[in-house]
Amino acid sequence: LEWAWWRPRRLGAALRSQGLRGRAYRPLAGDEPLNARLNREARSRALPLRCHDIAPRAMPLLHQLIRDNGEMFISWFGPVPRVTITKPDLVHKVLSNKFGHFEKFMFSHVLKMLHNGVSSQEGEKWAKHRRIINPAFHLEKLKRMLPAFAACCTELVDGWESMATRDDETIEVDVWSEMQRLAGDVISRAAFGSSYLEGRKIFELQGEQAKLTVLVLNKIYFPGYLSLPTRTNRRRKQIAAEVERILKGLIAKREEDLRSGQGTSDDLLGLLLESNMAHRRGGGGGLMTDEVIGECKLFYFAGTETTSSLLTWTMVLLCMHPEWQHRAREEVLQVLGSSSSSTPDYDCLNRLRTVSMVLYEVLRLYPPITAIHRRTYKPMEVDGIRYPAGVMLTIPVLCIHHDKDVWGADVHEFRPERFADGISKATASGSGNTPAPFFPFGGGPRVCIGQNFALLEAKMGLAMILRRFSLELSPAYKHAPLPIGMLQPQHGAQIKLRRLH
Numbered sequence: 001l002e003w004a005w006w007r008p009r010r011l012g013a014a015l016r017s018q019g020l021r022g023r024a025y026r027p028l029a030g031d032e033p034l035n036a037r038l039n040r041e042a043r044s045r046a047l048p049l050r051c052h053d054i055a056p057r058a059m060p061l062l063h064q065l066i067r068d069n070g071e072m073f074i075s076w077f078g079p080v081p082r083v084t085i086t087k088p089d090l091v092h093k094v095l096s097n098k099f100g101h102f103e104k105f106m107f108s109h110v111l112k113m114l115h116n117g118v119s120s121q122e123g124e125k126w127a128k129h130r131r132i133i134n135p136a137f138h139l140e141k142l143k144r145m146l147p148a149f150a151a152c153c154t155e156l157v158d159g160w161e162s163m164a165t166r167d168d169e170t171i172e173v174d175v176w177s178e179m180q181r182l183a184g185d186v187i188s189r190a191a192f193g194s195s196y197l198e199g200r201k202i203f204e205l206q207g208e209q210a211k212l213t214v215l216v217l218n219k220i221y222f223p224g225y226l227s228l229p230t231r232t233n234r235r236r237k238q239i240a241a242e243v244e245r246i247l248k249g250l251i252a253k254r255e256e257d258l259r260s261g262q263g264t265s266d267d268l269l270g271l272l273l274e275s276n277m278a279h280r281r282g283g284g285g286g287l288m289t290d291e292v293i294g295e296c297k298l299f300y301f302a303g304t305e306t307t308s309s310l311l312t313w314t315m316v317l318l319c320m321h322p323e324w325q326h327r328a329r330e331e332v333l334q335v336l337g338s339s340s341s342s343t344p345d346y347d348c349l350n351r352l353r354t355v356s357m358v359l360y361e362v363l364r365l366y367p368p369i370t371a372i373h374r375r376t377y378k379p380m381e382v383d384g385i386r387y388p389a390g391v392m393l394t395i396p397v398l399c400i401h402h403d404k405d406v407w408g409a410d411v412h413e414f415r416p417e418r419f420a421d422g423i424s425k426a427t428a429s430g431s432g433n434t435p436a437p438f439f440p441f442g443g444g445p446r447v448c449i450g451q452n453f454a455l456l457e458a459k460m461g462l463a464m465i466l467r468r469f470s471l472e473l474s475p476a477y478k479h480a481p482l483p484i485g486m487l488q489p490q491h492g493a494q495i496k497l498r499r500l501h
C-alpha cells in the first residue's frame with residue numbers, strides 16, 4: 001500500500017501544492033498504459049519524407065503533455081512521479097547540479113524505486129570514477145586513435161566498393177546496420193587496441209545482452225522476474241559470465257604489461273589502467289577490476305548505438321537534402337583531396353566546417369538520446385520548487401530541440417547554417433552569452449565523456465563515405481524515427497550508394 005498508493009499520493013500532493021500541474025496518479029501503472037497506446041498508434045504510421053517534425057511520432061506522450069501543460073508538469077512512471085522540465089535554463093541548472101544531488105536515473109533504479117523507494121547515494125562514487133576515466137578521453141589521446149578510426153572506415157567503404165561492380169555501380173544497403181557495424185568496430189579498436197578481435201566478441205555478446213534486456217524490460221512490473229530461471233534470463237547470465245571472463249583476461253594481461261613497463265597505452269583500456277595506477281600512487285584509491293569491467297561494458301552501450309544513430313540520420317538527411325550533400329562533399333574533396341588512399345588527420349577533420357554544421361543540425365533534429373533522466377535521493381530545491389526524495393526528473397531533449405519558441409519559426413527545417421557561428425549563436429535569440437538549449441550530449445559534470453570521440457568518428461566516417469559515394473534514398477525507405485534506446489529508423493535506413501570516380 002505504501003509503495004503503490006500512499007507514497008505516490010504524498011509525493012504527488014507535495015508537488016501539486018507548489019503549483020505544478022499534470023496528470024493524476026492511476027494506481028500502479030501510472031501513465032504507462034497511455035504511453036503504450038500512444039506509442040503503438042504513432043508507430044503504426046510513417047512520416048512523409050523530409051518531415052522533421054518528429055516529436056509527435058517519437059515521443060507522443062511527452063509531446064502531448066507539453067502541449068497541454070506547458071513547460072513543466074507531473075506525469076507518472078508507474079508509481080514514480082516524474083516531473084518533466086523543458087525550460088533551458090532550468091535544464092542547465094539540473095544538469096549542472098554537482099555530485100549527484102540529482103542522480104542519474106538508470107535501469108536498475110526503476111526496480112529499486114518501484115520496490116524500495118529511494119536508494120543510497122551513488123554520486124560520490126561516480127565522481128571518483130569520472131576523475132579516473134576523464135584522462136582516457138583527453139583530446140590529445142583521441143588524436144592518436146584516428147588511424148584506427150580511419151582503418152575501420154576504409155574497410156567499410158572498400159567493402160561497398162567491391163560490391164559495386166563496373167556494370168552496376170549502385171548498391172543498396174541498410175545504413176543503420178552498416179553504421180552499427182562501423183561504430184562497433186571503431187569502439188573495439190579504440191578500446192582494446194591490438195586485442196580488438198576479442199573486444200569485438202565482447203561487444204557482440206553485449207549487443208545480444210541488450211536485446212534480451214529489452215525483452216525483460218517489458219515485464220518490469222512483475223517483481224522478481226529478473227531472478228526467474230527463464231531461457232532469456234539463463235542466456236543473460238551466461239553472456240555476463242563470458243564477457244567478464246574475457247575482460248578479466250584482457251585487464252590482467254594489460255596490468256602486467258604496464259607494471260613491467262612494456263605496456264602500450266594508446267587505447268581506452270590502456271589509458272584507463274594507466275590513469276588508475278597514477279590515481280592509486282597518488283593515494284586517491286583506484287578502481288577495482290570489477291569497476292574497470294563496468295567501464296569497458298559502458299563504452300559499448302554508450303559508444304556504439306549513439307554514434308551509429310548520428311551517422312545514420314546524417315546519411316538519411318543528406319539524401320533528403322541533396323544540396324547539403326553536395327556542399328559537404330565539395331568541402332571534403334577540397335580539404336582531403338580525392339585520392340582514396342590519403343587518410344584524414346586531426347587538422348583535416350577540424351577544417352570540415354560544413355560537415356560539422358550538418359552534424360550539429362542532425363543532432364538537434366534527431367538527437368540519438370531523446371531524453372535524459374535524473375532522480376532525487378534527498379529533498380532538493382531548484383528554482384523555487386522543492387522536490388521530495390523519490391521524484392524522477394525528465395529532460396525531453398528532442399522536444400526542447402523542436403521548440404519553436406526557442407529555435408524560431410523554422411524549427412523543423414533542416415538548416416545547418418544556423419550553426420555557422422557556433423552552437424551558442426544558433427538559436428533565434430542566441431546572443432552567445434547564455435548557454436544554448438542544445439543537449440545532445442547532456443550537460444554539467446555528467447556530460448557525455450565521449451563527445452569529442454563521437455564527433456571525430458562521425459566526421460571521419462562521413463568524409464570517407466562522401467568522398468567515394470553519392471547517396472540517394474531507396475524507394476523502400478520509410479521515414480519512421482523511433483526511440484528504442486537510441487533514436488533509430490524503425491524500418492531500417494535503405495540507401496542507394498553510387499560509386500564516384
Ligand code: HEM
Pocket residue numbers: 104105130187298299302303304306307310367368369372373439440441442443445446447448449450451453454
Ligand atoms: C553521437 C554520439 C553520442 C551521443 C549523442 C551521446 C550522448 C550522451 C548523453 C546525452 C550522455 C549523458 C546522459 C545523462 O546525463 O544521463 C552521455 C553519457 C556518456 N557517454 Fe555519450 N554519447 C555519444 C557518444 C559516446 C561515445 C562514443 C562514448 C565512448 C566511447 C560515450 C561515452 C559516454 C559515457 C561513458 C557516458 C556517461 C558519463 C557519466 O555518466 O559520467 N558516448 N552520452
